[in-house]
Amino acid sequence: MRNGDVSYWWHVRGGFPPRRTSLPKPQEADVCIVGGGYTGLWTAYYLQGMRPDLRVVVLEAAFAGYGASGRNGGWVTSALPGSRARYARGPQGPAGVRALEAALRSTVDEIGRVCDAEGISADFVKGGRISVATSPSQLARLRAGLAHDRKWGDGEDIVKFLPRDEMRERINVAAALGGLYWPDSARIQPAALAEGLAAAAERRGADIYEATPVTAILPAKSGAAAIARTPFGDVRAKSVLRCTEGFTAGLPGSRRALLPMNSSMVVTEPLPDSAWKDIGWDGFETLGDEAHAYMYAQRTADGRIALGGRGVPYRFASGTDSFGVTSPETVAALGEVLRRMFPAAAAVGLEQAWCGVLGVPRDWCASVTYHAASGIGWAGGYTGHGVAAANLAGRTLADLVVGVSSDLTSLPWVGHHSRSWEPEPARWAGVHGLYALYRLADRLETPVPGAPGTPDAIEAASDALGDTRTGSARGAGGSARVALGEALGRVGDAISGIPH
Ligand SMILES: Cc1cc2nc3c(=O)[nH]c(=O)nc-3n(C[C@H](O)[C@H](O)[C@H](O)COP(=O)(O)OP(=O)(O)OC[C@H]3O[C@@H](n4cnc5c(N)ncnc54)[C@H](O)[C@@H]3O)c2cc1C
Numbered sequence: 001m002r003n004g005d006v007s008y009w010w011h012v013r014g015g016f017p018p019r020r021t022s023l024p025k026p027q028e029a030d031v032c033i034v035g036g037g038y039t040g041l042w043t044a045y046y047l048q049g050m051r052p053d054l055r056v057v058v059l060e061a062a063f064a065g066y067g068a069s070g071r072n073g074g075w076v077t078s079a080l081p082g083s084r085a086r087y088a089r090g091p092q093g094p095a096g097v098r099a100l101e102a103a104l105r106s107t108v109d110e111i112g113r114v115c116d117a118e119g120i121s122a123d124f125v126k127g128g129r130i131s132v133a134t135s136p137s138q139l140a141r142l143r144a145g146l147a148h149d150r151k152w153g154d155g156e157d158i159v160k161f162l163p164r165d166e167m168r169e170r171i172n173v174a175a176a177l178g179g180l181y182w183p184d185s186a187r188i189q190p191a192a193l194a195e196g197l198a199a200a201a202e203r204r205g206a207d208i209y210e211a212t213p214v215t216a217i218l219p220a221k222s223g224a225a226a227i228a229r230t231p232f233g234d235v236r237a238k239s240v241l242r243c244t245e246g247f248t249a250g251l252p253g254s255r256r257a258l259l260p261m262n263s264s265m266v267v268t269e270p271l272p273d274s275a276w277k278d279i280g281w282d283g284f285e286t287l288g289d290e291a292h293a294y295m296y297a298q299r300t301a302d303g304r305i306a307l308g309g310r311g312v313p314y315r316f317a318s319g320t321d322s323f324g325v326t327s328p329e330t331v332a333a334l335g336e337v338l339r340r341m342f343p344a345a346a347a348v349g350l351e352q353a354w355c356g357v358l359g360v361p362r363d364w365c366a367s368v369t370y371h372a373a374s375g376i377g378w379a380g381g382y383t384g385h386g387v388a389a390a391n392l393a394g395r396t397l398a399d400l401v402v403g404v405s406s407d408l409t410s411l412p413w414v415g416h417h418s419r420s421w422e423p424e425p426a427r428w429a430g431v432h433g434l435y436a437l438y439r440l441a442d443r444l445e446t447p448v449p450g451a452p453g454t455p456d457a458i459e460a461a462s463d464a465l466g467d468t469r470t471g472s473a474r475g476a477g478g479s480a481r482v483a484l485g486e487a488l489g490r491v492g493d494a495i496s497g498i499p500h
Helices: 038-050 093-118 136-151 164-170 190-203 245-250 273-279 328-341 386-402 426-445 455-465 480-496
Strands: 027-034 056-059 075-077 129-133 160-163 178-182 185-187 207-209 216-218 226-230 233-242 259-268 286-289 296-299 305-309 350-360 367-371 376-380
Touching: 027 038, 027 226, 038 056, 038 190, 038 376, 038 386, 056 233, 075 093, 075 286, 075 386, 093 185, 093 190, 093 386, 129 136, 129 164, 136 178, 136 480, 160 164, 164 178, 185 286, 190 207, 216 233, 233 386, 245 259, 245 350, 245 376, 259 328, 259 426, 305 328, 328 350, 367 386, 376 386, 426 480
Parallel strands: 027 056, 027 233, 056 207, 129 286, 233 376
Antiparallel strands: 075 185, 129 178, 160 178, 216 226, 226 233, 259 305, 259 350, 286 296, 296 305, 367 376
């Protein structure tokens, strides 16, 4: 099994793309974008679309798509990157939250539209997203989530319950008790999107310089331009935009702005037809579960399962990985999840493992911000829901920089401020403690074979009731062990502030 090499998504494209030149000399630009991931590239793409006359320069430390944008699970999800309640504290209240959610749903189509328009073959399939419950506790959580969504006004067109049989008909996940289905979600090949987008931004006129790390971002002062400093000289621009998400802590002054949360993935060898016959997954839905330390997966265009989860959650002092190399324990744990959920894939080996960092703000709510006076802007903190969000953020940053007042610039994440993360070692201890708690909660919630509250017992109870309204684990005869697991999960949520 290959480990690292940034991601399978790059490997299957034949390796890293040909390297673009570094910044050749100090330069002047209208807009300088730091970071060549989706956020930076979409911003460049839309800016040049609106204003082809602007000189837009992208400075990328490695290569376009080196970060999370070339490593992710390929969910183009309309899921909100943050908490409704927190965004609702903004001036537009709940209406602003609904506007942001609607904008994210239409963003899924916008990404598909640009892929078509620009000839980007990114395996885009809008098959929806499923969250599956594989234990009674997960099912209870899933139902509580659905009730919460309904209170916020989400109808059946936005999210609907999948009874057990319908769930298994779509994707035969072992022990599935039910699921939720959101139609506004698509699956992509992440690196293909990053590479295609970089080329599209260049066709519109943007200059991308690679192997060009920015060492400092300095605001505009007394009429002078803002500055992005690099080992090859400064880029002076009216606007400098920080689009470095999980890598932001590496920039002076931003050390505690976004926590680089690690996420790890494995991809199987191609599954034989017999396995796909058993599993189904013909709709190419993106798939997650309701565990506290949740998993996410997709059926790839080349007949594999790519599956991810938290693994080592965080490296001390906001460290990042080396080309995605992943610990053997994490690979083993993800392999176990894969075999547990898809016994039909158990005989197939793993082809590659990798990991990457995504940006998490202290209040778990993303932000798109631009200060015209200093010329400094940024976007990120999508907490693992960044593929669609980065497109919306890029369009929004483009409007803000050009000075256009639009529906996008009044969305509640614009100008959203989150406080800084705690200094070390509190940051490391907090994140590792939280995920230890979540893993314990997941273990306790997993029914012990033969005990009351096992999926089979729950299924039997719900069949006997003649409906699929399976209640909480306790209501269905779950044990004190399960109740403790659920309580620990809630404690974790309360401590972390992770929105549900
Ligand atoms: C394993 C994994 C799975 C994920 N799965 C999903 C998913 O399925 N769906 C979803 O919605 N989200 C997912 N995410 C999150 C999503 O991928 C990110 O939120 C999104 O790609 C962020 O894009 P970005 O451009 O802001 O950051 P990145 O893609 O990380 O790009 C930042 C870029 O900035 C560059 N850079 C950093 N520092 C500097 C510097 N000083 N100077 C110059 N350049 C610099 C980096 O090299 C990098 O290329 C996942 C993330 C990971 C890691």
